[in-house]
Amino acid sequence: MPDDPLPFIDLQSQRARIDPPLQAAIARVLEHGKFILGPEVAEFEHRLADFCGAKHAVSCANGTDALVLVLRDLGAGPGDAVLVPAFSFAATAEAVALVGATPVFVDVRRDTFNIDVESLAKAAAWIRDQSDLRAMAVIAVDLFGQPADYSGIATVAEGHNLLVIADAAQSFGARQLGRSVGTLSPITTTSFFPAKPLGCYGDGGAVLTDNAEQAKRLRSLRAHGKGNDKYDNVLVGTNSRLDTLQAAILIQKLAIFADEIAARERVAVRYAAALKDAVVTPLVAAGTTSVYAQYTIVLPERVSREELRKSMTAKGIPTQIYYPKPLHKQAAYAAFPAPVQLANSEILASRVLSLPMHPYLSESDQDRVIAAARDAVAP
Numbered sequence: 194m195p196d197d198p199l200p201f202i203d204l205q206s207q208r209a210r211i212d213p214p215l216q217a218a219i220a221r222v223l224e225h226g227k228f229i230l231g232p233e234v235a236e237f238e239h240r241l242a243d244f245c246g247a248k249h250a251v252s253c254a255n256g257t258d259a260l261v262l263v264l265r266d267l268g269a270g271p272g273d274a275v276l277v278p279a280f281s282f283a284a285t286a287e288a289v290a291l292v293g294a295t296p297v298f299v300d301v302r303r304d305t306f307n308i309d310v311e312s313l314a315k316a317a318a319w320i321r322d323q324s325d326l327r328a329m330a331v332i333a334v335d336l337f338g339q340p341a342d343y344s345g346i347a348t349v350a351e352g353h354n355l356l357v358i359a360d361a362a363q364s365f366g367a368r369q370l371g372r373s374v375g376t377l378s379p380i381t382t383t384s385f386f387p388a389k390p391l392g393c394y395g396d397g398g399a400v401l402t403d404n405a406e407q408a409k410r411l412r413s414l415r416a417h418g419k420g421n422d423k424y425d426n427v428l429v430g431t432n433s434r435l436d437t438l439q440a441a442i443l444i445q446k447l448a449i450f451a452d453e454i455a456a457r458e459r460v461a462v463r464y465a466a467a468l469k470d471a472v473v474t475p476l477v478a479a480g481t482t483s484v485y486a487q488y489t490i491v492l493p494e495r496v497s498r499e500e501l502r503k504s505m506t507a508k509g510i511p512t513q514i515y516y517p518k519p520l521h522k523q524a525a526y527a528a529f530p531a532p533v534q535l536a537n538s539e540i541l542a543s544r545v546l547s548l549p550m551h552p553y554l555s556e557s558d559q560d561r562v563i564a565a566a567r568d569a570v571a572p
């Protein structure tokens with residue numbers, strides 16, 4: 194049936210591909226019964242670090258906790274400002290607020306959706322010259338799967354003595370100038386939420402670092418601040434471990450991840466070729482790759498996004514809006530400083546649209562998405 198609705202993300206095709214080894218891996222965990230920090234957790238951490246070339250991977254309960262654990266380890270708290278993009282998922286700002294520090298919003302670029310380096314420099318100067326806060330860190334988000342401009346960000350960070358944290362919840366697997374996400378900044382967090390490019394069957398997250406001491410402290414923080422044993426507490430920690438079952442599942446998914454990244458890229462190339470004259474297709478910066486956590490287009494001003502979505506839905510093509518409201522306009526974050534213009538974040542929030550994207554999208558289904566989108570934007 195040509196008009197059967199397509200899934201936005203197809204996890205069942207992936208499951209069918211790896212079902213026997215996946216079932217066996219799950220059965221092994223049920224058999225050995227080490228559900229918390231069982232052997233699969235350490236094995237997955239090693240494989241994850243190897244995959245990206247980072248020295249250490251510390252898994253945890255989710256991508257939000259990964260950010261919170263890092264901020265806590267860095268000592269972020271009241272009086273500290275952490276610069277974050279206004280156009281991101283809420284968790285980026287939430288983690289900052291959760292540790293008692295102050296998120297300060299920065300604008301993004303219209304073309305890559307990532308932090309605008311000039312806006313970052315302006316916001317950092319505002320913190321230094323016109324606030325009582327101490328600028329401590331910047332969280333660079335790799336939105337929709339493309340790494341941010343880490344060399345530009347590093348230049349501003351050096352000038353203002355900022356630590357650079359990469360929120361790579363959407364970009365694990367991408368590369369920039371020959372290096373992988375996980376090694377593009379001193380510390381990187383990621384998420385294994387099911388819909389992320391590398392997702393598990395529940396919540397999961399990880400921190401990547403080359404610093405052995407930091408990795409050791411993060412392992413302690415995720416397990417109640419434990420020291421030499423469970424009942425020796427050297428830090429005020431929390432409970433934020435990756436389940437053994439999720440680690441076992443992730444080991445199986447990581448084995449096919451490189452191949453899936455290549456398949457995502459093929460979908461993106463076909464989408465771009467067929468849509469670039471009708472809408473703004475995503476720009477991937479020179480020397481950078483994207484894992485296309487989302488394939489996000491920007492609609493022309495004359496097109497009503499709601500009408501377009503309705504017309505595509507009627508043809509069985511689901512779409513999503515990431516994100517309809519920039520963070521500085523969210524009730525929870527409206528009181529935090531927004532010292533610079535956030536015009537790009539606001540325009541993008543009103544005009545972006547994400548199309549179905551996953552490694553198992555057939556060419557004929559891609560063509561359905563393309564035809565529906567083209568029909569809907571035709572003047």
Ligand SMILES: *Cc1c(COP(=O)(O)O)cnc(C)c1O
Nearest residue numbers: 255256257282284285362384386
């Ligand atoms: C998904 C996401 C997170 C949070 O990850 P969870 O595992 O859902 O807690 C953080 N930042 C960004 C940019 C994300 O997309």
